[in-house]
Amino acid sequence: MDVDDEGILGLFARRDEKALLEVTRKFGTHCRRLAMRILGDAQDAEECINDMLMKVWNAIPPAHPLPLAPYLTTMLRRICFDRYQAGKAEKRGGGQMTIALEEMSELLAGTESVESTVDSAALRAAVNHFLSTLSKETRVIFLERYYLLKPYDEIAKIHHMGLSKTKMMVFRTRDRLRSYLEKEGYL
Numbered sequence: 542m543d544v545d546d547e548g549i550l551g552l553f554a555r556r557d558e559k560a561l562l563e564v565t566r567k568f569g570t571h572c573r574r575l576a577m578r579i580l581g582d583a584q585d586a587e588e589c590i591n592d593m594l595m596k597v598w599n600a601i602p603p604a605h606p607l608p609l610a611p612y613l614t615t616m617l618r619r620i621c622f623d624r625y626q627a628g629k630a631e632k633r634g635g636g637q638m639t640i641a642l643e644e645m646s647e648l649l650a651g652t653e654s655v656e657s658t659v660d661s662a663a664l665r666a667a668v669n670h671f672l673s674t675l676s677k678e679t680r681v682i683f684l685e686r687y688y689l690l691k692p693y694d695e696i697a698k699i700h701h702m703g704l705s706k707t708k709m710m711v712f713r714t715r716d717r718l719r720s721y722l723e724k725e726g727y728l
Contacts, residue, residue: 544563544567546607546609547607549563549564549567549609550601550606550609553598553601554601554602560598560601561594561597564594564609564613567609568609568613569590571610571614572593572613572614572617573586575614575617575618575621575689576589576590578689578690578691578692579618579621579690580621580624580625585621588624589617589621589624590617592620593613593620596616597613597616614688614689664722667722667725668718671717671718671721671722675714678700679710681700682696682707682710682711682714683711683714683715685699693708693711696711
């Protein structure tokens with residue numbers, strides 16, 4: 542039986558451990574892929590997913606996040622970034638996180654770290670405003686690259702685009718973001 546997000550939240554509200562099984566069944570593949578993109582190590586990825594499940598168990602209730610996917614994605618990204626910053630993932634070869642941070646580092650040069658800059662509320666608001674000005678397709682592709690850390694070839698396949706076109710779209714969007722952040726005084 543397929544349990545929807547509201548049903549899963551109901552299981553959490555009743556403190557039924559089936560909630561964790563349903564989260565894993567419904568979102569497990571997505572979570573594993575995301576954690577692997579960031580960390581590049583299966584053991585670290587699984588540990589982060591387990592940490593996320595524990596945090597979700599402790600947060601719901603009182604939290605009532607609908608839809609669940611963005612809530613879980615954000616929580617897992619934060620846990621994985623913390624693990625990445627601790628140096629464990631870097632010692633084991635990194636992953637898409639390393640590549641994506643290198644691409645974005647030119648935009649956020651001169652700061653303590655890319656992660657601390659991205660966490661800034663003002664910068665986050667500026668980036669969100671910039672994203673709202675993009676076409677849906679461009680915004681989705683940009684977020685798939687830098688939020689979900691998908692490799693270019695996977696993005697190209699999903700959107701039925703050539704690899705070169707995908708890379709160029711992301712490059713141009715990143716360049717537009719740089720110009721926007723310079724204009725707004727962040728760079």
